[in-house]
Amino acid sequence: MIRARGADGWMGRILSIYLVLFFFYMFGPLIIMTLAAFNDSPYPTVTQWQGWTLRWFAALFADRELWVGIQNSLLIGIGVMLLAVPCGLAAALLLTRMRLSRTSRNLVYGILVSPVLAPGILLGISTLIFWQNFGVGGGLLLATIGQTSFIAAYCMLLFTARLQRFDVTLEEAALDVGASHTQVFRRIMLPFLRPAILTSCVLAFLQSMENYNTTVFAIGGERTLMIEIAANVRHGLTPMVNALAVVLIAVTVALALAYELHRRMELRRTGRRAAAARAVDLRLAGKPTLQPT
Amino acid sequence: MHAILDFRRRYGSLLTGYVLVAVAVWMLGIIVLPQAVMMEYSFWRLDRSHSAALDAEIERLYMDRQKLERQIRTIDRELRKPDASDAAGLEAQKVLLVGQVAAIEARLPEMEEQVTRPVKVYGADNYVHFLISELHWSIFLKTIWASVIVTVIAAVICYPVAYYIAHVASGHQAPLLMLALIVPYWVNELLRTLAWLMILSENGIANLLLRALGLPGFDWLNADAGVIIGMTYAYVLFMIFPVYNALETLDRNQIEAARDLGASWMRIHWRVIIPHAKPGLAVGCILVFMLAAGSFAVPQILGGVRSVWFTQVIYSWFYDHSNWNMGAAYAMGLLTLCILFVLLMMRLFRVRLEDIARG
The missing domain is CATH 1.10.287 (Helix Hairpins)
Known part of the structure; x- marks a missing residue:
């Protein structure tokens, strides 16, 4: 099935086998978790099969605390979106458009990107400590602020990648023919940035929804979906958590596939294969990583 | 200042004001000041006994x-x-x-x-407490070596996969393989960890297999092995994408040329491909190490009661002992570790910070 190109015969075969094993390693645990969600057993297992059931999915919808968690997660997600996207855009404009000296540009860039490279719990801790001085205790607000510290950096990377492809002469031309600053922004910049704004919003929201490490420190006594899952695992794990995982994975896979299809269509349309492939896009943006070279 | 005026000339006062205010709020209010206050917290304690x-x-x-x-x-x-x-x-x-x-x-x-x-007393007492606490220090060291192990395993596992997708897979195969990687990558860390609980628990699949082979079962969760296995699984993909991105830019002719000149398979990898993957490996190592050293979810789910990790110690300072100053000092310990690791990687792979974090 896998014809190894450019690899010598037996080496290629070993590599193919390795790849099969690797994907088995990647998907095996997820499949096991999914199966356990349908097992009619009081605790999640696949080794003691008690028969198929859907009751764990029913239990999911009856769990009130879970719905409170989801509601809080949604609120935080919207808050992060509203904070992170404008911050990320402002920073991207500053970094790509303002003629700063190399040193100050690197300094600003380094500071803004540092939360991405720092362990998430540290962001939660520093937020918690800082706001205590103003009498604000752990809760939804602090979780929102803590998450924004690094999610805004992802947005910034997205906007920077987009802005670097922007033809500045368009703005110059518009200004020369007498357009106002507002008009230039609304008629030229904004339409150009629209895809990036949409992507950033989705990215910020998803990142916020699935964040655990930063949230767990900044949230105080409140609960989000992820906190709820972790609490469920620790205190009396039932296959209900597996059912929840199956639902979340299904949503995730659907989103990933939809985005990937969208991206491929976009690529075909613009034909900018190489450039787009190297940009920070949602492929990595589920959890975007920093790109080398 | 000149840069700001120039920006204003082109974009108007409104946009300039927004850019400056937003960046200042984010940079100072959300990043720099909280970090500074955390550091300040780590250097004092409330003294109730001096009286x-x-x-x-x-x-x-x-x-x-x-x-x-x-x-x-x-x-x-x-x-x-x-x-x-x-x-x-x-x-x-x-x-x-x-x-x-x-x-x-x-x-x-x-x-x-x-x-x-109580009276605020400044000093390094919190750090001294951390350094002389044998238990906490040993947990800290365990977190370091476990993170290094996870990083090395991730690099070893990922390299062949990244190489295959970048240079061996055919034009149709590569996008499909990428998609197959993206799907688990999108699945939340918590859930990916949870998946291993059913494998590593006492009557899980791993022990079932061991017993089928006539071997005694193993207490994975209390032996730290559970956490290391879980972290490797949860963070391995953070290595693949950077390494793949680096390898993708390697001109295949270089490999062909090396082969034509008679280089062995090993030599081609060692002298041509791996050096080219260096920036990717550096980014991957940094990400995986950070995630492992700062992981809170994995120890919480896959760590038994006898498997305590550094992030959990930090958490208990905040939420069990309500001693935030001590917690801040321990957090600073973690931060220092991560900064040292970044510097080490930059040395080791001879990359600059701009290569690692380029916008």
Whole structure:
């Protein structure tokens, strides 16, 4: 099935086998978790099969605390979106458009990107400590602020990648023919940035929804979906958590596939294969990583 | 300043104001100041025990007051006697004593408040506590070596996969393989960890297999092995994408040329492909190490009661002991570790920060 190109015969075969094993390693645990969600057993297992059931999915919808968690997660997600996207855009404009000296540009860039490279719990801790001085205790607000510290950096990377492809002469031309600053922004910049704004919003929201490490420190006594899952695992794990995982994975896979299809269509349309492939896009943006070279 | 004016000329005051305010708020209010305050917190503690001298002083005052009151009572008794001589003198003495009691009573509340109100004491005491606590220090060291192990395993696992997708897979195969990687990558860390609980728990699949082979079962969760396996699984994909991105830019002709010149398979990888993957490996190593060292979810789910990790120690300072200063010092320990690791990687792979974090 896998014809190894450019690899010598037996080496290629070993590599193919390795790849099969690797994907088995990647998907095996997820499949096991999914199966356990349908097992009619009081605790999640696949080794003691008690028969198929859907009751764990029913239990999911009856769990009130879970719905409170989801509601809080949604609120935080919207808050992060509203904070992170404008911050990320402002920073991207500053970094790509303002003629700063190399040193100050690197300094600003380094500071803004540092939360991405720092362990998430540290962001939660520093937020918690800082706001205590103003009498604000752990809760939804602090979780929102803590998450924004690094999610805004992802947005910034997205906007920077987009802005670097922007033809500045368009703005110059518009200004020369007498357009106002507002008009230039609304008629030229904004339409150009629209895809990036949409992507950033989705990215910020998803990142916020699935964040655990930063949230767990900044949230105080409140609960989000992820906190709820972790609490469920620790205190009396039932296959209900597996059912929840199956639902979340299904949503995730659907989103990933939809985005990937969208991206491929976009690529075909613009034909900018190489450039787009190297940009920070949602492929990595589920959890975007920093790109080398 | 010139840069700002130039920006304003092109984009107008409104946009300039927004850009400056937003970046300032984010940079200072959300990143720099909180980090600075966390550092400041780590350098002081609330002292509730320093007041031994004050306690003695308060004790002495109470005793003085008692003595004075006794004297006043004696005078009262004298005054009540019908044959009291020198009543005026006694009255004067009493007034004096009452005045002394009032003076003492005026001082006491303030001093007592000083005892109950802890005093901020600056110093490195929190760090000293961390360094001399054998338990915490050993947990810290365990977190370091476990993170290094996870990073190395991730690099070893990922390299062949990234190489295959970048240079061996055919044009149709590569996008499909990428998609197959993206799907688990999108699945939340918590859920990916949870998936392993069913494998590593006492009656899980791993032990089922061991027993089928006639071997005794293994307590994965309490032996730290569970956490290491879980972290490797949860973070391995953070290595693949950077390495793949680096390898993708390698011109295949270089590999062909090396082969034509008679280089062995090993040599091609060692001298041509791996050097080209270096920036990707550096980014991957940094990400995986950070995620592992700072992982809170994985130890929480896959760590048994006897498998305690550094992030959990930090958490308990905040939420079990309510000692935020100590927690801040421990957090600073983690931060220092991560910064040192970044510097080490930059040295090791000879990459600059701009290569790692390029926008």
